[in-house]
Amino acid sequence: MPWTDKPGSGNKGPWGQQPGEGNRPSNGNGRRPGQSAPDLEELLRSGRERFRKGGGGKRPPRSGDPIQLPSGRAFLFGAAALGVLYLASGIYQIQPGERGVVTTFGKFTGLTGPGLNWHMPWPFQRVVDVDVQGDRAVTIGRGQGGRTSMLTSDLNIVDVDMQVNYRIKDDADTAPGELPNAAKFAYNIEDPTGLVKSAAEAALREVVGGEEFGPIISRGRSIVNEGTADILQQTLDSYDSGIQVIRVNFGEATPPQEVRDSQLDVVNARSDAEQRVNVATGYANQRVPVARGQARQTVLDAEAYAARVVAEARGDAARFVDIYDEYARAPEVTRRRMYLETMEEVLGDMNKIVIDENAGGTMPYLNLNELARQDQNRRANTGGSN
Template sequence: MDWTPPPRGGGQNPDINNVLKEVKQKFPDFKKARGLFLIILIVAALGLGSTAYFTVGPEETGLVLRLGRYNRQVGPGLHFKLPMGLEQAITVKTGRVFKEEFGFRGTSPGVRSRFSSRGYAEESLMLSGDLNVLEVKWIVQYKVRDPRKWLFEIKDGVAAIRDLSEAVMRSIVGNSYSDEVITLSRVEIAIQAQKKLQKLLDTYQTGVQVVTVKLQDVNPPAPVQPAFNEVNEARQQKERMINEAQEAYNRAIPQAKGEGQRVVTEAEGFATERVNRATGEAKRFDKVLQAYLLAKDVTKRRLYLEAMQEMIHNAGRVFVLDGDVKGLLPLLDLGKGKAAQREVTK
């Protein structure tokens, strides 16, 4: 017996819309599940995007850590990194100058800054080389030169700067006299402290550059300050008297030396002039002698005329008198006058 199986689906292709309807009827929460899945995808994309970039400020330097290990260093601007915590970015302010205060603290910075010194005596009290107690206040300005060393080579950079600064300043003050620290050598002490502090910070690999060290105020403690001021005034008066004496010495000694040198120079010049003149006269006499030996009459007459010319030149006014005149001034002869008058009257 021949048997032919009936066609599948009643001889018609299945309708996709009917299939979807049947699926939705069997799974009524399919639409909600799809929306939740899309929300999860969007949140995951946003999370990945937000952790894939970072921004470094204009005064900052960025360091990127990959799985906790240093990877690279970047400058200011927008940068990208691996998301989901694979890379971590840390920023360090390398373009800003920081300040640490010792012996005081600023309470209200501004045009008229206010400071407080209470409670900081342990930082400021120091013993000088001449066994005087001083109250030293200073500041240290620094900036981070190497952010990698600043983050990974030391545990607490600020504490290291404070400890090393205090150690350096105590060492310098302990090797100096009190008057040098207070007035005479404040600038030199600050420069010396900056150099020593920079050397120690480089030794400990802190990555810090010391910009400046300045002594703000150096005074003896309050209980002994009046006596210290009196001693300081006496020292200043002593220094003033020594300076005045040194000034008088510097004014008188060079003047005396110059006067002595002038007298010696004039004497040497006079001696040289006399010697040269005597030498010239001797040579002139030799020449005249030679001329006299050659022509005695002519030479005698020439010498006579030269002598008379010099004598007349030096005499000034010259009077030429007659040999018969017996007096220089003529006398008034009264007798001759009376005789002449008698003759007229006759």
């Protein structure tokens, strides 16, 4: 049955047009000939009615038709989908060795560890990934394609080369309530590499400026490393940067190319002089204790000899006094005993020939060869002493 023949259709088409209007061509402005411009209030009212009833969209819209707003169910579905996508945008992943620094409206609110995490999407929260375990390095001097010239305390110029290794501090020593070092690194300093490089160069200039040219050239590594590391760490701590200096590697210090030969001759001469002084000092340190020990030993020997001689003299004096007392009590007996003891001591080790003066006119015979042989044997047995 045609639409116009249905009861209540008013002989109009399904879209409210008069009979025969459906095939009329449009006039180029979205309306058919004889059709007036749509009323804005009518369009809004029609849209609200369609939205309330959940209808509309039964056919594709045509030009000149009233504007159709989405149905309530479709709108809710689209809003839910957008909400899910918005919340899903807060999912992020932290790699091993990193920490996520979370801020809410620009204020630090916590750290997140490795793995999948979620934060409230922009504009509520923001996350910055920070590598807390990796080592970083900056180079000063020729390693960066140029040269860094510095002035020593004796107003000489040296070209230096140094590398600094650093990392983010461990939070084990962080006081309760203090900002974590990863957050300090992420937000307290804008350019960590530039800060470390500038602070390291300033610390190196301070150390080099406090030393003379010779020691810097000859013993620069031992002089610079420790002093520069201490000053650099103090500077970074003053900025509350959360950076820990691991090591400072001082490469070399050389004079400028224009005066290198002459200054190296001076340095070599000073080094030779210092070496000779050190050798002489070492020899003196070795010989002086030996000489002092020998002198002490000589003194001790002299003291021992003096004590022995004094003791012997006192013993001889005491023995003489005892002999005198005995002699005073019996002079003849004492004299005879002393004579016999003396003769025994004198003649004890000698060859002796006793001749009796009362033997008459008999000529005594002395075997000199036998006496000489006995004397040689006696000397050999006694070591040649009488």
